[in-house]
Amino acid sequence: MSHSATLPEDACLAAWCAGDEWCAITCTMDVIENKWHPVIVDRLLAQGPLHFNQLADEIGPITNKVLSNSLQNLEESGLVDRTIVNDQPVEVEYALTDRGRSLEPVIDALAAWGREHLGTADDGTAVRY
Amino acid sequence: MSHSATLPEDACLAAWCAGDEWCAITCTMDVIENKWHPVIVDRLLAQGPLHFNQLADEIGPITNKVLSNSLQNLEESGLVDRTIVNDQPVEVEYALTDRGRSLEPVIDALAAWGREHLGTADDGTAVRY
DNA sequence: CAGTATCCACAAGGATACTG
DNA sequence: CAGTATCCTTGTGGATACTG
Numbered sequence: 001m002s003h004s005a006t007l008p009e010d011a012c013l014a015a016w017c018a019g020d021e022w023c024a025i026t027c028t029m030d031v032i033e034n035k036w037h038p039v040i041v042d043r044l045l046a047q048g049p050l051h052f053n054q055l056a057d058e059i060g061p062i063t064n065k066v067l068s069n070s071l072q073n074l075e076e077s078g079l080v081d082r083t084i085v086n087d088q089p090v091e092v093e094y095a096l097t098d099r100g101r102s103l104e105p106v107i108d109a110l111a112a113w114g115r116e117h118l119g120t121a122d123d124g125t126a127v128r129y
Numbered sequence: 130m131s132h133s134a135t136l137p138e139d140a141c142l143a144a145w146c147a148g149d150e151w152c153a154i155t156c157t158m159d160v161i162e163n164k165w166h167p168v169i170v171d172r173l174l175a176q177g178p179l180h181f182n183q184l185a186d187e188i189g190p191i192t193n194k195v196l197s198n199s200l201q202n203l204e205e206s207g208l209v210d211r212t213i214v215n216d217q218p219v220e221v222e223y224a225l226t227d228r229g230r231s232l233e234p235v236i237d238a239l240a241a242w243g244r245e246h247l248g249t250a251d252d253g254t255a256v257r258y
Numbered sequence: 259c260a261g262t263a264t265c266c267a268c269a270a271g272g273a274t275a276c277t278g
Numbered sequence: 279c280a281g282t283a284t285c286c287t288t289g290t291g292g293a294t295a296c297t298g
Binding site: 196215 | 279280281283
């Protein structure tokens with residue numbers, strides 16, 4: 001299932017069509033720049049399909065509303081599929097699409113850089129190298 | 130020159146110290162999540178050190194204020210060095226630090242994904258695949 | 259279980275104009 | 279050339295409470 005959506009007012013895409021280079025990056029950022037988007041994709045990459053509350057537990061400090069919004073955004077971007085796997089009680093499964101899985105190198109790069117540049121100082125305080 | 134700053138109130142770093150995984154990604158996002166940060170780093174990677182207005186021209190639609198803010202953030206994060214190379218007229222050069230250059234794999238991944246998922250439809254309109 | 263409904267605060271981005 | 283100074287709008291995240 002290929003995802004295709006026209007975004008008429010999107011300056012980034014317009015610039016891309018005009019041949020500008022900078023927009024390839026901002027396009028990707030448009031998709032993942034929300035605070036939790038990359039984390040959600042990361043958890044789905046690592047754990048496979050997850051239910052709403054499983055995601056909430058995996059991710060850490062995220063509220064219902066923000067997780068819900070983020071998942072809707074990811075669905076609209078064609079990165080995540082939402083499937084109702086059971087009624088009564090309602091169970092919903094969130095899984096990456098092929099397009100979502102294609103973000104793996106990006107997520108890996110983000111995670112690798114973060115891991116290399118975070119640490120603990122001698123006095124026990126958190127430090128950014 | 131090693132960059133090291135304590136960020137006492139930073140929940141991300143606190144969580145890192147507590148052993149949580151999600152924060153490696155959010156830490157990286159904290160550094161580059163601003164709309165133009167990754168583009169600035171990309172241009173400096175591709176072109177080497179640049180002056181203020183050179184950057185503005187390279188990057189595209191960015192206002193003085195936003196570019197100035199972004200550069201200050203990048204400097205505070207230890208990713209960019211600001212050097213005055215001339216008085217009268219004032220000339221300032223922005224260059225990546227080692228830490229800044231270490232973002233290259235991240236930027237490359239962002240750019241590659243964007244390039245693969247942007248394009249032009251048959252009717253000429255911009256399309257996101 | 260999987261959300262929605264409000265409300266609030268803050269920060270980032272953009273437009274515009276001005277300066278040493 | 280390399281910025282700063284305002285002002286404004288919007289979006290995003292967080293807190294809290296409620297629901298089918």
